[in-house]
Amino acid sequence: MGPPWQADWTKEAEDARTALPAEACALVDAARAELVTAKDPYFRGIDSGRDLSAGMSVEPVQSTRPGGAHVIYFDHGRGWLRYHFVPRITDPQIVIDECFWR
Incomplete structure (x- = not known):
């Protein structure tokens, strides 16, 4: 299995995301896109990030x-x-449990 990974949001994280202004939501979406397309979502290794x-x-x-x-x-x-x-093995997934922007 490999990217793109599935991503799910907890209720609290999704509520926090929807409460953000539009420009912040675009930044959140870009960060999420980086996660779901990363070869290793934990970005392990020296040059992985x-x-x-x-x-x-x-x-x-x-x-x-x-x-x-x-x-x-x-x-x-x-x-x-x-x-x-x-x-x-059958369903690898990223679970986002906190979303914050100031």
């Missing part, structure tokens, strides 16, 4: 859990999506 669009970066929520929740920052850190990747 270099293909991200300008103003985006990814890091694990806890450095001691590299396979756990991650955050993709967008708009030069003004916003982020917290997500985790479920690498099931």
Whole structure:
């Protein structure tokens, strides 16, 4: 299995996204697009994040859990999506559980 990955939003994250202004929604959609098309949604490896669009970066929520929740920052850190990747064989999926932009 490989990209594009399926992505799902928790109710709270979807509500936060729909409450954003249109220009912020476009930034969120661009960050989501980076996630679903990434070869490795956790962007592991030395050069794996270099293909991200300008103003985006990814890091694990806890450095001691590299396979756990991650955050993709967008708009030069003004916003982020917290997500985790479920690498099931039949239905791998990205679950976005937090959406924030200021």
